[in-house]
Amino acid sequence: MPGGTDQTLQPFAWRAETLYPDTEIVSRTHEGIVRSDYSEYADRTAQLANALDAAGYGDGERIGTVCWNHHRHFETYFGVPGMGAQLHTINPLLPDKHIQYIVENAADRTIFVDQSFLPKVEGAVADDPESFASVDRYVVMGGQVPETELDAVAYESFIEGHSTTYDWPTLDEERPAGLCYTSGTTGKPKGVEYTQQMLWSHTMALQTPQGIPVADDDVVMPVVPMFHVNAWGLPFSTTAGGAKHVYPGPQPEPADLAALIEDEGVTLTAGVPTVWLGLMEYVEDNDVDLSSLDRLVVGGSAAPEAMIRFFDDHDVELIHAWGMTETAPVGTVAHVKADLEDADYETRLDKRTKQGLIVPGLEFRVVDDAGEAVPHDGEAFGELHVRGPWVTTEYFARPEATEAEFVDGYLKTGDVVTVDGDGYIKIVDRAKDVIKSGGEWISSVELENELMAHEAVAEAAVIGVPHERWQERPLALVVPTEDADTGTLEAGLREHILASYPKWWVPDSVVVIDEVPKTATGKFNKQALRAEYGDESLVEGRVPEDAAPER
The missing domain is CATH 3.30.300.30 (ANL, C-terminal domain)
Structure with missing residues (x-):
């Protein structure tokens, strides 16, 4: 992939292919464990881009995915935005009416769908065909297509025969690269577009020591779904760092995660607290070797203090992070500041239970109901507002939502927080839940x-x-x-x-x-x-x- 002066995703894939061609990409799939490397990944993303070109999809068009975490889904992460289209990851756990609205609102041209999600998509289409009017092809992730009434082709057939080289275009950094919708629990889902520059800057921020840096000796397993805000950006940062990818595939159980950690030497993983509660129970009842695991990132909701202590006892650092669909998503990470590293365990634990410090590159403020700033005393409550290079400034095709949720260039997060004297942000509630x-x-x-x-x-x-x-x-x-x-x-x-x-x-x-x-x-x-x-x-x-x- 060529580079350029603009800030785009392309150099990350180029670097991995060039410097780490033999580094593995491991994927748990319906077909079993699939192994490849960055060299093969480059060939297959080129084939995907050529296939999309041949099918008539391209410049600025939206390509939907309804998929688990696996190597084929990862191929769309660079293959789709790299050729100038926009990757739209769709959450299959949403109600059918929300998926119907999302596809119609985005006007997706084609949808890549896992075999296990095919009945879900079929049902949504049958219930409201008009909402899928823009879609002219479904690509089933695998080597074959089960019986279906949809116009579908197998992924391997879709890319087969296409060249393993591709003339990657030079892209403008403001070109939309990704699209993800909020969960819509308080109304219709809202679309958030990510430009090439937003994803580039988010990746670079993750790679700082104050983010969630990935080195070339790391083995990264994103358990957070790839349909949920780009798996928190880990597929991009793992590639940028030249590290090994491990994808846990469809509906991984605690036993599956434990086996992948042991067998693949996972050093960094990430997911919501319920995932790790399940792993904790499994570890307590079984002989599990977690010795390779250095860091475990928790987001989506707060990790109980007992969870942090549990993984500390197993020599695994649990790192709290916070973010939103609108922030691409990482906004804070709960690292212990240098002047607190010699503090007693309970003091450090108190900091780690909070959502953490704002990531370099972002700004925040906390305001009360009257719009006045609240003191950073760890007690005063207020709504968290954030802004920065990877924070969206508007919703996709929803001007009324944009007007309601943004003020003075800041995103109104809806999170009620306190900030202590050391700058640690602690979410005490959602504005609607306090x-x-x-x-x-x-x-x-x-x-x-x-x-x-x-x-x-x-x-x-x-x-x-x-x-x-x-x-x-x-x-x-x-x-x-x-x-x-x-x-x-x-x-x-x-x-x-x-x-x-x-x-x-x-x-x-x-x-x-x-x-x-x-x-x-x-x-x-x-x-x-x-x-x-x-x-x-x-x-x-x-x-x-x-x-x-x-x-």
Whole structure:
């Protein structure tokens, strides 16, 4: 791939192919483990680009993917934007109506789809064919196409016979390279375009010591889905660093992840907390060798303190990070600052449980309801606003959403945060999830983390429920561990919360549930919980007078 003066993705792939042609790309697929290297990767991305050209797709057109993490999906990451088209990763876990809206809004020309997701796509198309009117071909990721009513071709057939060289164009850095939609839990999904320059600058920021740097001796396994904000940018930064890729494929179980870590020598991996909770349970019950693993990145929601301690005990550094679809996505990383490295373990742990320090290249501010800046004292609450080279400044074809979510060049993140004197940002809630009780704020996220620190709790979510006197009161919904005594659970949890928080923070009720519902990106679905459990009778009259907020 040629380079140029503009900041694009092309030099990353060129460097890997040129300097590390024999470095492996390992992929767990429906067909088993597939191994290749950067040299073969360069050939196959060229074939893909030639195939897209021959099919009539190209300059600025959007190419959709509905795929797991594997080598073929990775080929689209450089093959599609490298030839001037735009890669649109589609989250298959979204409701059909959201996928229909996304495809129609993006006007995708073709969709690459995994065999296991084919029924999902078929159902969405059958239910609303007009929303897929722009799509004239489906490419099934594999060597063959199962029986389907869609106009589909197998990926290997699609690229077969095409040249392994390609005349990669010189691209403008402002050319759209990627497209990803928000999960749409509060309305229609919003599209976020990533230009070549945005993805380049995000990759370079990750490669700084204050980011999540990848070296050529690393072995990187992104468990966070490649359909979720470019797997947090790891396919790009891993390539830029010339490191080995390991893709865990379709629906990896904890046993699959453990085996890949052991067999491939994974040094860096990343995913949401629920993934690592599953791995923790597996490690406790099985003989698992984690000795190769240096770093484990957690994002999407906060990691419980117990999780950080668990991996510390296994000599694995758990790194907290924060970001959004709109920030491409990494915005903060919780590294320990140099002047804190000699502090005691508990002090350092406190910093690591926060979302962290703003990544070099970005700016932020925290403002209250009146738009005034709040002090960095670790206590004052406010909404986090961010801006920078890889933060979007508008939504795709949604001017009304753009007007509502951006101010003074900043993205209004919707996250309520505190910032301590060392500059560490801590998310205390989403703006829509913070609980206002008697005019005072209660952080549902802090309560959830404290509940999940209790040995009898596997998962916990907290929502605000209407209250006649106090406006809102917290309700806890918990999934107990297998050996928990549910008869004494509520009293035990109340006592546990009181050890760290005032009485008025203690949830008025504790409801035992089988599972906390998740959004399509693996976060707790508070909207669904509020719909099912937002009944005032669950908390009415239960808050004692001495547990009310002090005014």
